[in-house]
């Protein structure tokens with residue numbers, strides 16, 4: 001079992017202050033969160049930089065990812081170092097994720113830049129049911145919605161500052177490698193909780 005923060009922005013997002021080095025240092029020092037997905041807005045430069053720094057630490061894992069601003073709301077794509085081709089419609093981004101064996105997750109569906117109920121129309125692999133930047137009401141709604149449509153629920157801090165890192169985490173029945181984590185999320189062997 002691993003515990004992972006599956007939604008993090010580095011300085012490669014224009015609105016984030018987290019340096020890749022700070023993220024790697026925090027992860028290396030943490031007692032039980034040893035896995036993160038780096039999901040910058042619409043680019044994959046942050047995950048590349050973070051993975052390079054993390055390669056010095058055998059006990060931590062960086063999942064490369066990206067948060068794509070689709071035409072209908074944000075979608076996290078985890079497990080790829082490639083960008084989906086434009087146009088970024090939900091259909092095409094989800095299709096891209098499947099084509100590269102990545103995981104697509106509807107980010108914070110019930111707040112600004114979320115896809116809301118229209119998630120139903122697309123074949124995403126999971127729903128972000130616990131987002132560190134969302135209200136409790138929005139997270140509760142996402143959780144009930146995921147249950148209702150039968151999709152796995154993930155957690156991510158959506159940190160843009162170091163103090164926001166790891167506020168929530170996904171508990172995943174997986175080993176410390178990207179393939180195992182992606183497979184477990186798709187299978188639904190994941191649960192979301194606030195980090196105590």
Ligand SMILES: [Zn+2]
Pocket residue numbers: 007009067158
């Ligand atoms: Zn985000």
